[in-house]
Amino acid sequence: MTALDWAVIAAYFAYLIVDGLRAGRRGQTSDGYFRADRSLGWWTVGLSVMATQLSAITLVGATGQGYTDGLRFVQFYFALPIAMVILCVTAVPGFHRANVFTAYEFLERRFDARTRALTSLFFLLSRGLATSVVIAAPAVVLSVVLGWPETFTVLAMGVVTTLYTVLGGVRAVAWNDVKQMVVILVGLAAMLWVLVARLPPSVSLWEGLHVAGATGRLTAVVWSLDWREKYTVWSGLLASLFLFLSYFGCDQSQVQRYLAAASVDAARRSLLLNAFVKIPLQAAVLLIGVLMFVFYVFAPAPPLVFAGNVELANEAARQTYAQLAADYAVATDERRQAALRYVAVRREHAATAASAETAFLEAQARCDALHRAATKLLSEATGRPYDDTNHIFPTFVLSQLPTGLVGLMLAAIFAAAMSTSAGELNALATTTALDMYHRWWAPEASEAELVRVGRLATAFWGGWACVGALYATHLGSLIEVVNRFGSWFYGALLGVFVLAVADPRADGQGAISGLLLGMGVVWVLAATDLVAFLWLNAVGCLVTCVVGVIVSRIRWFGGREKR
Structure with a gap:
C-alpha cells in the first residue's frame, strides 16, 4: 500500500460519507427515512438492487469461488430472470397498491397481526445473520492489508457503517449504491486488464483458458441429479427460484428498495434490469477468479495458503x-x-x-x-x-496490482460493503421500528419518534452484526455462507406469501402453523446435511404451503359445520 492508494481510498470515503449525509438530511419524516417518499427512479432502484447483489461478498467470495471451483457457481443465478418476471406480475403491484412500508405489514392485512409479528421476527434473525457476513467480507480484506487482527477490523468496519446508517436513510443508501456501482465496474474492468496483460508472452488468453478448462474450471453447467451436489443446472433453475422469489419478494432489504420507487412501472423496470444483467455480470466476476488461477499457474510460486503470515x-x-x-x-x-x-x-x-x-x-x-x-x-x-478462499482476491490485489489500482479496488470493496450493510441495517431498523415498535408498543408514535427509534434500532443491529461477523470470517466462502444463512429462513417465509396470494381460504392460523413446521423441517435438514442448502428453500416453501392449506381447510370446514 502506497500513499497514492491510501489517498484514493480516503478521497472516495470522504465523498461517500459527505454525500450520504447530505442526502440523509432530506429524510427526517418516517416516509422519507424508510421509503424515500416513494420518489426514486427505476434506474436508481435498479442499480441499488444490483449493487446490493454485487457486494463485497461477491468481490471477495465469488472471485475466490472462481479460483477454487471455476464457473459452476453461475448456475446459482439461472432462475433469477424467471423470479424477477414473476415478482413484476405479483409482488410489485400488490405491495404498491397496499401502500405498505414493509412486506410484513401486507401479511397483517391479509391474515392477522400474529403472522406479521412472526414473519418480521424471522426476517430480523435471517437478515441480522446475513449482515454479519457482509461486514465480515471487507474486514477480511482490511486484515490482510494492514496486518491487523480480524477482530479489530470487524469492529472498525461495523462501527463506521453503523454510524453512517444511523444518520442516513433509504434515499442516501440508494444514491450511494449508484455511485459505488460505477466504482466497482471500473475496478473489475481494471482487474481483467491486469490479469490478461500479466500472462506470459508465450501464452495467449485463449490458451490460458484452455489450461483452466483442463481442470474443469470452465464448466458452467452440471447436469448431476445428486441432491447433495450444491451447484447443478437443476438447483439453479428450481431450488434457486424459491430463494430468489423469497429474497426479492419477501426480504425487506430488497422489498424496501422497490417500495421506494416512484411507480409500479419504475419498480418493475428496476427488477427487469437485474434480470438481464446479473448473470453475465456474475459470470464475469467468477471469470476473474478463474483468470487468477491461470495467473498463479504461470507465475512464480504462489502462497501455500492465501492468508498472510x-x-x-x-x-x-x-x-x-x-x-x-x-x-x-x-x-x-x-x-x-x-x-x-x-x-x-x-x-x-x-x-x-x-x-x-x-x-x-x-x-x-x-x-x-x-x-x-x-x-x-x-x-x-x-x-x-x-479456509483461505476469502483471502485469494485481496492477496492478488495487494501483491499484483499497480499503484493506484490497489486503492481503487479496496475502495470498491469497502464502498460495496458499506452500502450493502447500510441498506440491510436500514431494512432491519424499518422492520424493528414499524413492525415491532409502532405496531405493538406505540401505535400513536409521532414521525420524529419513529425516526428516532429507527436510528436506535440501526445501532442495535450494527452491534449484533459486528458480533456475528467475528464468527462469520471463519465459515469458509462468504458468498456461500450468506446464501446458506438465507436458505434456513427464506423458503418458509416465501410459503406464507404464496398462501396469502394463491389461497383465498388460507387464514392466519394456517399460515403460522405452516411457517413454524416449514422452518422446523428446514432446520432439521440443514443440521443433518441430507440435501444441498439451495434445496432447503424449495422444501421450506412446499412444507409451509401444504401445512397452511391443510390447517386452514380444517378450520374452514369446522367453522361451516358450526354454522
Missing part, C-alpha cells in the same frame, strides 16, 4: 508447515513447466495434447494435495476449520 505455536507444526511450503514451491514449478508444455503441444497439434494435459493435471493434483495438507495442519493447530 502463518503463526504456529508448536515447533513440530512449524517444521511440518515449512516442509509443506518447500514441497509446494517445487510442485508449483513443476506445474508451471507442465502447463507450458501443454500449451506448446496443443498449439502445434491439439489432437496429440492428451499426454501433456495428463501431466499437467497430475502436477495440479500434487499442488492441491499439498494445499489440503496445509489447511488440515492449520485447522488442527488453531482448533477451527481453516
Whole structure:
C-alpha cells in the first residue's frame, strides 16, 4: 500500500460519507427515512438492487469461488430472470397498491397481526445473520492489508457503517449504491486488464483458458441429479427460484428498495434490469477468479495458503508447515513447466495434447494435495476449520496490482460493503421500528419518534452484526455462507406469501402453523446435511404451503359445520 492508494481510498470515503449525509438530511419524516417518499427512479432502484447483489461478498467470495471451483457457481443465478418476471406480475403491484412500508405489514392485512409479528421476527434473525457476513467480507480484506487482527477490523468496519446508517436513510443508501456501482465496474474492468496483460508472452488468453478448462474450471453447467451436489443446472433453475422469489419478494432489504420507487412501472423496470444483467455480470466476476488461477499457474510460486503470515505455536507444526511450503514451491514449478508444455503441444497439434494435459493435471493434483495438507495442519493447530478462499482476491490485489489500482479496488470493496450493510441495517431498523415498535408498543408514535427509534434500532443491529461477523470470517466462502444463512429462513417465509396470494381460504392460523413446521423441517435438514442448502428453500416453501392449506381447510370446514 502506497500513499497514492491510501489517498484514493480516503478521497472516495470522504465523498461517500459527505454525500450520504447530505442526502440523509432530506429524510427526517418516517416516509422519507424508510421509503424515500416513494420518489426514486427505476434506474436508481435498479442499480441499488444490483449493487446490493454485487457486494463485497461477491468481490471477495465469488472471485475466490472462481479460483477454487471455476464457473459452476453461475448456475446459482439461472432462475433469477424467471423470479424477477414473476415478482413484476405479483409482488410489485400488490405491495404498491397496499401502500405498505414493509412486506410484513401486507401479511397483517391479509391474515392477522400474529403472522406479521412472526414473519418480521424471522426476517430480523435471517437478515441480522446475513449482515454479519457482509461486514465480515471487507474486514477480511482490511486484515490482510494492514496486518491487523480480524477482530479489530470487524469492529472498525461495523462501527463506521453503523454510524453512517444511523444518520442516513433509504434515499442516501440508494444514491450511494449508484455511485459505488460505477466504482466497482471500473475496478473489475481494471482487474481483467491486469490479469490478461500479466500472462506470459508465450501464452495467449485463449490458451490460458484452455489450461483452466483442463481442470474443469470452465464448466458452467452440471447436469448431476445428486441432491447433495450444491451447484447443478437443476438447483439453479428450481431450488434457486424459491430463494430468489423469497429474497426479492419477501426480504425487506430488497422489498424496501422497490417500495421506494416512484411507480409500479419504475419498480418493475428496476427488477427487469437485474434480470438481464446479473448473470453475465456474475459470470464475469467468477471469470476473474478463474483468470487468477491461470495467473498463479504461470507465475512464480504462489502462497501455500492465501492468508498472510502463518503463526504456529508448536515447533513440530512449524517444521511440518515449512516442509509443506518447500514441497509446494517445487510442485508449483513443476506445474508451471507442465502447463507450458501443454500449451506448446496443443498449439502445434491439439489432437496429440492428451499426454501433456495428463501431466499437467497430475502436477495440479500434487499442488492441491499439498494445499489440503496445509489447511488440515492449520485447522488442527488453531482448533477451527481453516479456509483461505476469502483471502485469494485481496492477496492478488495487494501483491499484483499497480499503484493506484490497489486503492481503487479496496475502495470498491469497502464502498460495496458499506452500502450493502447500510441498506440491510436500514431494512432491519424499518422492520424493528414499524413492525415491532409502532405496531405493538406505540401505535400513536409521532414521525420524529419513529425516526428516532429507527436510528436506535440501526445501532442495535450494527452491534449484533459486528458480533456475528467475528464468527462469520471463519465459515469458509462468504458468498456461500450468506446464501446458506438465507436458505434456513427464506423458503418458509416465501410459503406464507404464496398462501396469502394463491389461497383465498388460507387464514392466519394456517399460515403460522405452516411457517413454524416449514422452518422446523428446514432446520432439521440443514443440521443433518441430507440435501444441498439451495434445496432447503424449495422444501421450506412446499412444507409451509401444504401445512397452511391443510390447517386452514380444517378450520374452514369446522367453522361451516358450526354454522
